[in-house]
Amino acid sequence: MNKVVKRLLIFFIGLPAVLGVIAFPFPNDRYLLVNIVIMIASGLGALETANLFKKKGAQLHPVLAFSLGIIFPLFTYLELMGITSRHVLMAVLTIGVTLIFSSQVIGKSNEDFKPVISRIGGYLTSLFYPGLFFAYTTRLSLTNLVDQSYPYSPYPLLIFILMTYGNDSMAWFFGVLFGKKSRGLIAVSPNKSLVGFLGGLFSSCVVGLLIYLVIPDLSITKLPIVLLWGFLTGIMTILGDLIESAIKRSASVKDSGDIIPGRGGLLDSIDSLLFAAPVYYYLLIWILY
Template sequence: MEKRIFDYKRFIFGIIFGITIIISIFFLNRYEFFFVLIVLIALSVYEIFGLFDLSGYKYFILPEILSISVAFSFAFLKENLFIFTIFLSILLILFKNIVFFKKDSGKSIFLDIFSIFYAGFFISFLLKIFELSGGRLLLLFLFILVWASDIFAYYGGRRFGRHKLFLSLSPKKTIEGSLAGFISAIFVALVFRAFISDYEQFTLVFFIFLSSVTIIAGMTGDLTESLIKRIGGKKDSGYLIPGHGGILDRIDSLILAAPVFYYIIVFYWKF
């Protein structure tokens, strides 16, 4: 039986998710956009704990609150208050696991700490990009870059994939698919730059460098989530988005790509 290449459900719900994100970027202010990030962070933390069968509210409520607090302090407060928020969060996590110690507390404490950085801290970089000069357009470019890489890697792998990338980690990912995603995303980035005059502030060499490193970071983010799912023994992080899985399955590439993208641009402008 011939393998079906095009997944209509994945395509339709991918378009809906994409339109929602684009509307959020261009029609919301910084506080409204942060509320969108709160939803993403809360769902991400919930799915992280669900991957390890700790989906009860007693496990994920505190790390959700702390993850959102870390994101807020990083996005809106001064650096010393951000550091204090992380310090206080870790103290509260330790206190919670000591007071309510159970046989799964060892697993819970690491997920607690992991979630405030992986979900709360990393996702908050989307707002940091949003607030840069020309940040809305930069954020759109980041999403398009990551989406192009994901889409072409997915369909390129299904059509041409022969050699596994990391068989033990993610059996469906192939070297051919990754190359298709990388090359296609670079091409999309160059087309985007050609039509958007704002990107003339970046030299062509820097633009290709920015795009390349961001794509690699996004692929690493995708593999990171595959690692988490493999450890948790799950195929998908959830079932929220038909054809895609959970919210983590949809934004895993962005979680690492966003901070890399942000710091490359900030350092470029600074120096």
């Protein structure tokens, strides 16, 4: 089975499965299921980030890297559920960062100090990438978009997934079919084409337009704002993909892992979401309020 077929299967099977998980309120409309998926994905993404640092000689403990990766999504969810306050997240982050630094001192021999900077950098990056950005998908899963009678609406996250994965998929589709002559413009990802980027941006804007036309109950009334929403989300989707490409080039690897057939690692599949999520979220808040 070639890579194109694998990628198409992921799109036609994987994407509907993801949308189904998002649309299924479990339990008690708290969207626990989708947030468990978000936490696991964030932890695995952090683990793959740690493995990329390993390629550069930083030996990071996999369990610690995974645990760091779930901090932001986990405590964001607990805060939004009213179980903890934002001060708890800050306290956990402060303790975690303190332990990261202090662990490089206690019980170390002279030979252990040379890679200290690499290890600290690896752990801190695993804490924030993808966790900090992925936590915004948790916020989106619990954002009211219809009215106060639907306090945990799935619409924001569903629209976000359609905008970002639609962008990613259409960029690949247009790039493969029409983009051969416009490749090599961006050094960090020479196989990406200008035609592909434009196709992806167009897809994000079209999703915004369709949402505007198909779901009239949403509190979105101005078409130019909706198109701007899709355009800026699309820009950040592309940026997220390019940033991960830069990290992988630094580690001299093609994929962050091999967990997903046809796409590589989990980080290769969520990279487009990461920097788009906070931009999409704050634009959503601006549009609604």
